[in-house]
Amino acid sequence: MSSLRAKIQDVFNEPACEQNRRKDAKARKEGCSKPLTPGAAAGGCAFDGAKIVLQPITDVAHLIHGPLACEGNSWDNRGAASSGPTLWRTSFTTDLTELDVVLGQGERKLFKAIREIKEAYGPPAIFVYPTCVTALIGDDIEAVCKRAAEKFGLPVVPVNAPGFFGSKNLGNKLAGEALLERVIGTVEPDDAGPHDINILGEFNLAGEFWLVKPLLDRLGVRVRACIPGDAHYLDIACAHRARAAMMVCSTALINLARKMEQRWDIPFFEGSFYGITDTSEALRQISQLLVKKGADPEILGRTEALIEEEEAIAWKKLTAYRPRLEGKRVLLNTGGVKSWSVVHALMEIGIEIVGTSVKKSTVEDKERVKQFLKDDNHMFEQMAPRELYAILSEHKADIMLSGGRTQFIALKAKTPWLDINQERQHPYAGYDGMVELVRQIDLAIHNPIWRQVREPAPWDCQPAVREELPRMKSEIATLHVVQEFAGTTAGDLSEC
Missing domain, CATH: 3.40.50.1980 (Nitrogenase molybdenum iron protein domain)
Known part of the structure; x- marks a missing residue:
């Protein structure tokens, strides 16, 4: 039990986490x-x-x-x-x-x-x-x-x-x-190479890492282990022979990345595969780390050629969506790495960010958000459902991107909503994933159902109708008098 306590305390004292280093001893124990x-x-x-x-x-x-x-x-x-x-x-x-x-x-x-x-x-x-x-x-x-x-x-x-x-x-x-x-280090691979990498904190949600792996394959980079998405036990057991690593979600496995660097000299960096620019930058950093670890520098040239080709294809596909989405306002209620990576990705095509949640984000994540949005007025740690509803019902945002927990707030406000958390059905990573994300946003915003649900129901009494009610009642009364008069006989009229 004492060893377990020491392990937990070691996790709380994570030196690779900048936010953790800024805490005092008491705050650090709270996690x-x-x-x-x-x-x-x-x-x-x-x-x-x-x-x-x-x-x-x-x-x-x-x-x-x-x-x-x-x-x-x-x-x-x-x-x-x-x-x-x-x-x-x-x-x-x-x-x-x-x-x-x-x-x-x-x-x-x-x-x-x-x-x-x-x-x-x-x-x-x-x-x-x-x-x-x-x-x-x-x-x-x-x-x-x-x-x-x-x-x-x-x-x-x-x-x-x-x-x-x-x-x-x-x-x-x-x-x-x-x-x-x-697990890691318990098996020695017989095929270790100079272009082997690990991807840490990637869960392959909706199979989105399968949109990124072909790019690495074209560069000759082998994913020794993707932890944990689509992983096999033997791959993880051999992960200590990788030459470099990319950290996708630092809040989850930063301790694993740091200790693998200490034990087996596997350098790592934190990056993102969301958005065109961030995907390109991640590929560059992977190649640069591999070269520092002894790989042939020619991989740098191949990486730039691949980036130029894939970016041109992606931007060509996105051109059709820009006129329909430019200036649209998005409320992003998520956290962690998506608090800045998705922000950057959406801003690349001209979408305006009304606000983004930084609830589960690190200090580095928040600094990136400030860099993209130029200030911290659009950042919020946590927003109550009532506040989210107010923003959406007052039409301050055209769509909300969030997890399944808050989808009903958007639906109640009659506002389009798109799932970008773990329950999502569409992959959004890499160049093709960015195109898919924009396509789904376009489909959600321009779905004709929103125009229909915003129209007043037939049984609702609108203000304009309410103002006309006295006149309508008078006309109806007059009509009844005319109908009664039309039903009288000539003898009745002579007696009047």
């Missing part, structure tokens, strides 16, 4: 996120964060040691895609019950579950995740995993990140520690 409220679903726990980082490893069996509900909490919560194995889509849990807790059957049940997975599926490795219940009752997960690995002859990796440890972000980093201590 990156606000403390969770007991019993509240506040964006995920440490277990959820660890599962998010590791589950996209596609050929591994992910076994949850705890009650059934814990597996339902995080399974299938992201749209990561696989080009091969589908074992990661199978849910494994020990389904611990109250009787198991009372009788102390947790460790025995875990060992039995590992054996059954080994016999039925034969995976290259099994990852075991303790939960709040099994951690509190004191099940020795590491001892069980060690015994099972010796007995069954395959890696059984304990991921010590029970939910009560802290926030989802802490779970992300603890998952990185598990890979560093028990």
